[in-house]
Amino acid sequence: MDRQRIRLAVLGSTGSIGTQTLDVVSRLRDIGYDIDVVALAAGHNAQRLLEQISLYRPRIVSVADEETSRPIRDGCPANVEVVFGESGLQTIVERDDIDVVLNALVGAIGLPPTLQALRSGHRVALANKESLVIGGDWVRAELRGDTNRLLPVDSEHNAVWQCMRAGAADEVRRIILTASGGSLRDTPIEALPSVTPEQALSHPNWEMGRRITIDSATMVNKGFEVIEAHHLFDLPYDRIDVLIHPSSTMHAMVEYVDGSWIAEMASADMRLPIQYALTHPHRVDSGLSRLPMQTVDTLRLHPVDESRYPAYVSVLNAAKQGGSSLAAMNAADEILVQRFLAGQIRLPDIGSGLAFVLDQWLDLPEAQKFPPITESATPLLTIDRWARSLIKAWTGSRTNTDSHRP
Numbered sequence: 434m435d436r437q438r439i440r441l442a443v444l445g446s447t448g449s450i451g452t453q454t455l456d457v458v459s460r461l462r463d464i465g466y467d468i469d470v471v472a473l474a475a476g477h478n479a480q481r482l483l484e485q486i487s488l489y490r491p492r493i494v495s496v497a498d499e500e501t502s503r504p505i506r507d508g509c510p511a512n513v514e515v516v517f518g519e520s521g522l523q524t525i526v527e528r529d530d531i532d533v534v535l536n537a538l539v540g541a542i543g544l545p546p547t548l549q550a551l552r553s554g555h556r557v558a559l560a561n562k563e564s565l566v567i568g569g570d571w572v573r574a575e576l577r578g579d580t581n582r583l584l585p586v587d588s589e590h591n592a593v594w595q596c597m598r599a600g601a602a603d604e605v606r607r608i609i610l611t612a613s614g615g616s617l618r619d620t621p622i623e624a625l626p627s628v629t630p631e632q633a634l635s636h637p638n639w640e641m642g643r644r645i646t647i648d649s650a651t652m653v654n655k656g657f658e659v660i661e662a663h664h665l666f667d668l669p670y671d672r673i674d675v676l677i678h679p680s681s682t683m684h685a686m687v688e689y690v691d692g693s694w695i696a697e698m699a700s701a702d703m704r705l706p707i708q709y710a711l712t713h714p715h716r717v718d719s720g721l722s723r724l725p726m727q728t729v730d731t732l733r734l735h736p737v738d739e740s741r742y743p744a745y746v747s748v749l750n751a752a753k754q755g756g757s758s759l760a761a762m763n764a765a766d767e768i769l770v771q772r773f774l775a776g777q778i779r780l781p782d783i784g785s786g787l788a789f790v791l792d793q794w795l796d797l798p799e800a801q802k803f804p805p806i807t808e809s810a811t812p813l814l815t816i817d818r819w820a821r822s823l824i825k826a827w828t829g830s831r832t833n834t835d836s837h838r839p
Contacts, residue, residue, distance in 0.1 A: 437465060438532075439711060442472035442525050444546055445537035447481040449642050450560045450586065450703060454535055455485060457708045460720055466712075472525045474538070479504045486513060493528070495521030519545065526550040533711065535586070536561040539642065540767060541760070541817045544568045544810050551575040551582060552808075558710040560586035566657045567760040567813050569664035574806050583665065584710040589658055590665055591706035592684035592697035597666070598714075599687070599695045608668065609686040610658055611678035612737070615650035617780075618679065622741055626779045633773075633780060647770045651783050652737065656748030660759060663752070670752060676734045682724060683732060700724045743784030751791050756803040758794050760813040761820035765790040768824045782829055789827060790820050 441458070445451045458468050470489040475482045476497045486494060486509045493514040496502050502517045509515065516524050519542070526534055526549045534550040535558040536543050543561030548568070550557050552575055559565070564572055576583060585591050589610045597605065616635045617628060633650045634643060648654035655675055662673050686696040699705050700722050708719050739746050744766070751758040769783045778786070794802065794816075804812030 438467045438469075440469045440471050440530055440532045441711075442474070442528070442531045442534045443470065443537065444474040444522065444525070444534065444543070445476075445539065445561070446473040446485055447475040447478040448537055448539060450537035450707070451475070451535075452481075453704050454537065454707050455489060457704050457711065457719075458489070460704075461708070461711065461717070464717060466717075468711075471528065471531050474522055474525055477501050479508075483508045486510075492530075493525060495525055522546045523549055526555065527553050529553075531555055533558055533584070535707075535710075536564065537586075539644070541567060541763065541814060544571070544813070547572060548575055548808075548810060556582045556584060558584040558586050558707075560707075562587065562654075562657050562661055563763055565661040565664045567757075567763050567817070568810055569660065569759075570755075570806050571810055571813070573664055580665075580667075584713060585661075585665055586706055586710050587658065587661065588701075588703060588706045589685045590661055591709055592699075593662060593666060593687060595697050595709065596685060596687035596695040599693075600689050602667070604689050604691075605666075605668070605672075606688045606690050607672040607674060608662060608666065609674045609676055609688070610655065610662060611681070611683055611685060611734070612652060612655045612675055613649065613681045614677045614679060615652065616646070617650050618677065618741075625741075625781055628780045630774045630776070643774060644767065644770050647773060647783075648766065651780070652742035652745035653748055653766050653783070653787075655737075656745045656752070657763070659749065660752050670749070675737050677737055678732070678734050680733070683734075698724055743781070744787050747784060747787035747791055751787075751794075754791075754795075754802075757801065757813055757816040758791065760816040761790050761794045762787055764817040764820035765824040768821050778829060785829065786824055786827055790824055793823060794820075 443451050443454050461468055470491050472493045473485055473491045474495040479501055495516045496505055499517050502515050506515045526546045533556045536547055537560040541563050544564050547557055547564040548571060585594050593608050616633055634646050636646050645654055659673050663670055681701045683696050683698045686694055688694050702721050704721055705719060748762055751762045765787055769786045772778045773780060
């Protein structure tokens, strides 16, 4: 990638990662990078998108639906093309005037643009975890061995990526992802059924969206990150470990075969991994706060207490099954988090619900559990819809063993 010329598309531009990406773009422009924001894609936040259009002057923007596109068409310059829906995302990622697609979409909707962007020859800076969680085999098939086109943005995977510059891939013994333990890591287990959404949303270290903050509290997010690491770094699950690290200053470690450990440490600011993904393999001054050296004295690490995080265990159990199981788990988790935030279920019910969906998935026909890898992700999205429907009707009891088919 040219050190000072990047033609960029940002999918999910009005969300947390998208807005931080555009802040990084502004900072890089200030130090001489020529970053052309060719395209922006957002959901329903028309006001924020219009502000971004004014600042970054993209040539094309996409929104969730036709209704949201109307105020965008009325409020942006006439030379900006406005598209919408899944076809709008496809139009963006198929353009030939883009070098990097930063995919910060939330949910399964992010998988098809990742596949199409890779198919179109672009680099993908990936912050959409569902692309690898539910479609990792599909993404790897599109890469055809050229892993340099997939740039990890999540802080832990970005950290592993940096650590792995210290040696060859076949010299890596294992990697360790760190986890904060979430907002409830010190809450007694017996008190978890009484936790309110407000308590669960109060993360001690990171500012994140609502779903990912709850997923941090249940460690579902860390289970998904293990799956992402498996696909990103082509390591079996038994060589990927997780340790609780409350201060979130060490983001990952890589152990090499000679016994050496390489760790990445930085302040808890997502703009750092975003910048590294955009400027890789170069490093430039971020202008962001630096990690104080005295932080080294607080590097506490301890194993995950699986009795505290049953949802994490369910995700890893699904990972061992493979196939479409993770499409089901991701979809179910999204609905379970929504139901918890709405006060319909308790926090521990998220783990019970995921275990229920996995049990039901195991009863599906083999063709649905292990669909062939093709250019289309339709079989995965079919399982996604099945799991959403199933868990919306779930009452919290695992005694119902009726058969369900997508």
